[in-house]
Amino acid sequence: MHDLTQCVRHPAVSHDGFASLAVPTYRASTIVFDTAADYAQRQQRGPDGYTYGLHGTPTTRTLEAQLTALHRGERTVLLPSGQSAIAITLLTALLPGEHVLIPDTAYPPVRGFCVNYLEPRGIAHTVYDPMLGAGIAALIRPETKLVWLESPGSTTMEVQDIPAIAAAAHAAGALVGCDNTWATPLLFKPLDHGVDFVMEALTKYVGGHSDLLLGSVTVRDITLHRRLKDTMRMLGIGIGPDEAALALRGIETMGVRLAHVGRVALDFASRAASFGAVERVLHPALPSCPGHEFWKRDFAGASGVFSLVLKPETTPRLDGALSAMTRFGIGASWGGTRSLLVPMPVRTDRVAVPWTETGLILRVSIGLEDTNELWDDLSTLLRALEAR
Numbered sequence: 405m406h407d408l409t410q411c412v413r414h415p416a417v418s419h420d421g422f423a424s425l426a427v428p429t430y431r432a433s434t435i436v437f438d439t440a441a442d443y444a445q446r447q448q449r450g451p452d453g454y455t456y457g458l459h460g461t462p463t464t465r466t467l468e469a470q471l472t473a474l475h476r477g478e479r480t481v482l483l484p485s486g487q488s489a490i491a492i493t494l495l496t497a498l499l500p501g502e503h504v505l506i507p508d509t510a511y512p513p514v515r516g517f518c519v520n521y522l523e524p525r526g527i528a529h530t531v532y533d534p535m536l537g538a539g540i541a542a543l544i545r546p547e548t549k550l551v552w553l554e555s556p557g558s559t560t561m562e563v564q565d566i567p568a569i570a571a572a573a574h575a576a577g578a579l580v581g582c583d584n585t586w587a588t589p590l591l592f593k594p595l596d597h598g599v600d601f602v603m604e605a606l607t608k609y610v611g612g613h614s615d616l617l618l619g620s621v622t623v624r625d626i627t628l629h630r631r632l633k634d635t636m637r638m639l640g641i642g643i644g645p646d647e648a649a650l651a652l653r654g655i656e657t658m659g660v661r662l663a664h665v666g667r668v669a670l671d672f673a674s675r676a677a678s679f680g681a682v683e684r685v686l687h688p689a690l691p692s693c694p695g696h697e698f699w700k701r702d703f704a705g706a707s708g709v710f711s712l713v714l715k716p717e718t719t720p721r722l723d724g725a726l727s728a729m730t731r732f733g734i735g736a737s738w739g740g741t742r743s744l745l746v747p748m749p750v751r752t753d754r755v756a757v758p759w760t761e762t763g764l765i766l767r768v769s770i771g772l773e774d775t776n777e778l779w780d781d782l783s784t785l786l787r788a789l790e791a792r
């Protein structure tokens with residue numbers, strides 16, 4: 405073989421005895437076929453066959469299978485971010501003239517997508533009180549085809565009565581989608597509670613190291629999988645194998661990371677409640693959190709994100725106190741190894757249930773640093789906010 409021909413053909417080497425525990429990172433755009441007939445019939449390989457790198461590689465399929473197993477689902481699709489997983493689910497479930505219900509506490513860009521993208525294309529939405537439970541039935545119209553859930557709610561942590569909402573939605577012929585990013589499949593399995601699409605930002609706890617962006621949607625109904633794949637194929641959306649390999653590695657340690665941050669977060673949330681700067685602590689495992697009884701009934705535990713509602717008089721001191729922190733970082737995308745704090749503007753986001761408290765809300769994400777150093781940092785901040 406000429407050198408130039410050899411250069412583009414990788415020599416085959418033995419894999420015998422190579423029993424690595426790591427998932428290989430398979431890269432591909434094109435897939436070659438043994439015969440012209442194989443190529444002509446490639447669509448007959450079905451959704452689990454390999455036809456083009458965009459539609460799946462053994463690395464991405466391994467991550468899909470892992471998430472499917474953890475959620476006790478049938479199939480999973482992978483998207484380039486959590487937000488794209490939300491967008492693809494809404495675009496798959498809804499046609500012009502139809503309607504979606506969004507909780508007031510959804511990750512704020514969900515409403516942005518409804519207002520700025522779906523509405524101009526003839527798809528309407530209504531924002532609802534996340535604590536409605538079975539009362540959601542009154543908001544479901546004949547054209548309502550999807551009820552979106554996020555539990556606990558972004559920042560304010562309301563836990564929803566998911567089985568009651570799912571039953572009301574299904575009785576009216578609507579599908580149910582749930583953002584499960586806070587819990588991960590280790591702490592809550594929405595498909596077991598009547599949800600049709602479980603969406604996660606793998607960017608957070610699955611990645612676990614603040615170094616990747618990825619989203620997933622897992623379903624039990626195989627026809628919903630086909631519809632999701634159809635939407636993705638039309639829009640040309642897929643993911644690369646490097647992110648999938650990082651996510652698979654993240655899942656291996658997710659159980660110990662979640663157990664640790666869950667324990668520390670609940671301890672800090674309980675202790676923070678006694679500080680004069682704190683009006684209220686929002687943590688699903690504390691009885692003061694709206695929907696705490698649903699968390700107790702449905703969830704296997706709590707992760708490491710919770711919020712502190714600060715007294716209004718602390719506002720002028722907050723920026724200075726936050727900037728003086730030495731262990732917590734100031735940042736939004738939680739779920740990594742570094743602990744984060746961020747003030748959240750909840751008042752301007754709520755439309756169904758006006759947020760009446762005027763104090764700022766501080767969202768806390770616990771990481772893997774030394775617990776005593778973290779508490780020193782957080783308690784120093786809370787005392788600084790109190791100081792007259």
Ligand SMILES: *Cc1c(COP(=O)(O)O)cnc(C)c1O
Nearest residue numbers: 485486487511583585605607618
């Ligand atoms: C971060 C987050 C998202 C979006 O994920 P990206 O990967 O950043 O797009 C969606 N939902 C929740 C609850 C999140 O925390």
